[in-house]
Amino acid sequence: MTQLSTVEETRAFGRRLAEVLRAGDLVLLTGPLGAGKTAMAQGIGAGLGVTDDVTSPTFVIARVHKAPVPMVHVDAYRLGGRLELDDLDLDASLEDAVTVVEWGEGLAEQLSDAYLQVRIERRDDDTRVVELIPHGGDWERRIG
Template sequence: MIGTVHHELSTVDDTRAFGERLARLLRAGDLVVLVGPLGAGKTALTQGIGAGLGVRGDVTSPTFVIARVHPPDPARGGRLPLVHVDAYRLGGALEVDDLDLDASAEDSVTVVEWGQGLVEQLADAHLEVRIDRLDDDTRTATLIPHGGDWADRLATL
């Protein structure tokens, strides 16, 4: 696909650092859909995004609460809230609608783990990030733009 970007991430720290770099490209209203097996590094990437956005509090997996909102922390140079969603336990798009994520989507960066096929309707364009964990514990991240100006933004990464 045109505009697709690939990165090799040797460690979990590399995954977090990559998330911080990715955060520099993010704007209010952005939707990022994370795809990958259990243990691939989706939450580690989101932790990096949170650090790059300068959000308040620790970014942890929202598996049991489904969604967490991390407001920007002015002391950390925070500029945008992060809505972090784990859709693993959700059964379908109707349950996603029940979360009312679109109420905060315009003002926040929304990152959804396990959201492929469930949340794309929240935005006209989105970024899909596929993370694969190889046998040697190396991760590969493939960033796939879906509409909007994502391809142009990814070219600067």
Template structure:
């Protein structure tokens, strides 16, 4: 993927296999495209409002645009700022993500090592940015039926 628009398009494609109860952990360095991917997922899920980085509010709930075909809310979390707190796991627990997990698609930026305990099954989406600014995506299924759901998508 060579552009931000390509990353968003991949997010829309990924949204087609997501369903309520899914936990998606987005990992990668700054500028790799985590928020752009979340924007694409939000577009693919047909959620209301703009999907922007929730860095300062930590978490945002985007309700489905039912008139536009949306069926499931998306919870978009950015735990980047929690990296410097004394008890990041406690801070994640205080977000009560488990309360919305069953009914929503939950995307967590910078969540590696912090949110996996929320579900025995989750998808890690590892994004990287090469020297030529192209983005590379690896999909890493963790349990459940992710392998079957992701068949044909592969890494990019």
């Protein structure tokens, strides 16, 4: 587990995490409202070479960011369930991009046999504790 004190530290953690990501990866960002999921996604985007603004896709649900390895950024908060996630047809782009899903726990795991869960907890003093939880594939080796 890693403790982060500022939003910039959260983004920097995301940039470092991007170094081990590759096309076809699924990353689930989990944690309560205000934990730093979007800041983490911004850091991942920066690390992948995304040059446009990475903002929360709450109202558009999913946004594709062009980069050497593209990033699909999804906010599953407003989705009513797996059927609505399936309607986004994310599996069509999954192989060609890093797919980062906020609020995807319990919904997005079905998109891939292997994925990385990034759990972010916000403490009372506004620090964040980040835990990387590998699920299948070679995640253990890559983040170890």
